[in-house]
Amino acid sequence: MSIEIRQLRKAFGKTVVCDDLNLDIPSGELVALLGPSGSGKTTLLRIIAGLEVPDAGSVRFHGQDTTHTDVRERQVGFVFQHYALFGHMSIFENVAFGLRVRPKATRPSEAAIRKKVTELLKLVQLDWIADRYPHQLSGGQRQRIALARALAVEPKVLLLDEPFGALDAKVRKELRRWLRRLHDEVHVTSVFVTHDQEEAMEVADRVVVMNEGRIEQEGTPDQVYDHPASPFVLNFLGDVNLFHGRLGHGPGAPAGEVSYVRPHELQILAQPEEGSLPVVLGQVLTVGPNTRLEFRRRDEAGYVDVELPRSEYQVLRDSLGLAPGSEVHLRPRRITRFAAA
Numbered sequence: 001m002s003i004e005i006r007q008l009r010k011a012f013g014k015t016v017v018c019d020d021l022n023l024d025i026p027s028g029e030l031v032a033l034l035g036p037s038g039s040g041k042t043t044l045l046r047i048i049a050g051l052e053v054p055d056a057g058s059v060r061f062h063g064q065d066t067t068h069t070d071v072r073e074r075q076v077g078f079v080f081q082h083y084a085l086f087g088h089m090s091i092f093e094n095v096a097f098g099l100r101v102r103p104k105a106t107r108p109s110e111a112a113i114r115k116k117v118t119e120l121l122k123l124v125q126l127d128w129i130a131d132r133y134p135h136q137l138s139g140g141q142r143q144r145i146a147l148a149r150a151l152a153v154e155p156k157v158l159l160l161d162e163p164f165g166a167l168d169a170k171v172r173k174e175l176r177r178w179l180r181r182l183h184d185e186v187h188v189t190s191v192f193v194t195h196d197q198e199e200a201m202e203v204a205d206r207v208v209v210m211n212e213g214r215i216e217q218e219g220t221p222d223q224v225y226d227h228p229a230s231p232f233v234l235n236f237l238g239d240v241n242l243f244h245g246r247l248g249h250g251p252g253a254p255a256g257e258v259s260y261v262r263p264h265e266l267q268i269l270a271q272p273e274e275g276s277l278p279v280v281l282g283q284v285l286t287v288g289p290n291t292r293l294e295f296r297r298r299d300e301a302g303y304v305d306v307e308l309p310r311s312e313y314q315v316l317r318d319s320l321g322l323a324p325g326s327e328v329h330l331r332p333r334r335i336t337r338f339a340a341a
């Protein structure tokens with residue numbers, strides 16, 4: 001089921017939350033809506049779901065206008081950050097719920113329900129806890145059950161709003177890989193809201209970057225990372241150093257341009273080379289596999305961060321005798337330029 005969004009507008013009072021949005025979500029894709037808090041991701045998701053009515057514009061499912069279709073008829077499945085499973089029902093019954101409440105005419109037989117729920121519990125790799133109750137599960141297990149429950153009614157579209165937001169970092173990482181694998185198996189068109197760029201890049205086929213109710217850019221994770229359409233996208237997808245002026249240019253660089261270089265795209269040199277920048281080493285910080293170095297520009301125009309694998313840093317430290325106060329040069333391997341705002 002594809003989703004087509006056209007000229008969608010929504011405001012709450014004077015706050016425009018969806019500002020003329022146009023977006024195509026191809027059938028079977030997993031798309032991440034990525035943006036800072038308040039950028040309108042959840043509102044867009046709720047409009048797709050039918051939980052919120054837009055002021056103007058349309059949402060079509062496979063070409064059919066659903067803007068005024070009731071939420072129950074849209075056949076969407078939901079998973080939220082705090083998905084309240086029914087505490088008094090077993091895990092099995094929680095997953096079966098959506099099937100049991102169907103009108104008699106479309107309700108599957110008891111045997112069919114058992115088969116379906118067992119299949120789903122296997123799919124989320126939790127068939128061994130079917131008889132437990134929600135309070136006996138970890139947060140990560142609960143979210144997997146929430147997903148099984150959403151999939152039970154065979155939704156045409158699956159909507160996930162920060163589904164792993166409440167979990168700790170390690171479980172989050174596991175679950176997002178798990179979600180990716182699960183999606184590769186079931187292929188239901190899915191829209192996933194997150195403010196975590198790493199999560200979006202790792203899980204999604206396509207990433208839609210939102211800012212202040214507008215879509216800044218959409219594309220594959222590689223497209224948005226390697227070819228950001230705006231300084232906002234560039235900044236939001238990771239740390240970046242900013243240089244006003246002629247970095248990487250010879251004399252006569254275009255005025256009014258800003259150069260952006262990511263910390264891992266700077267090379268440390270003992271001697272100046274064309275396009276390099278003289279700096280003094282300040283702090284050195286090693287976290288896990290990477291080392292982060294903070295340099296002060298010798299022209300006093302600010303600081304520059306460099307990041308490199310810990311082992312590479314150790315080699316450089318020994319060969320260049322790097323220590324706080326060392327005077328070295330930085331050369332960008334890759335520069336992204338935008339006109340100054």
Ligand SMILES: Nc1ncnc2c1ncn2[C@@H]1O[C@H](COP(=O)(O)OP(=O)(O)OP(=O)(O)O)[C@@H](O)[C@H]1O
Nearest residue numbers: 012015017035036037038039040041042043044195
């Ligand atoms: N029902 C509402 N009434 C009034 N304002 C609302 C309502 N829902 C959302 N907003 C406002 O709309 C803006 C966008 O909210 P939305 O929840 O869509 O953003 P978001 O990108 O999902 O942010 P977050 O990650 O914090 O959930 C915010 O400024 C919010 O305060």
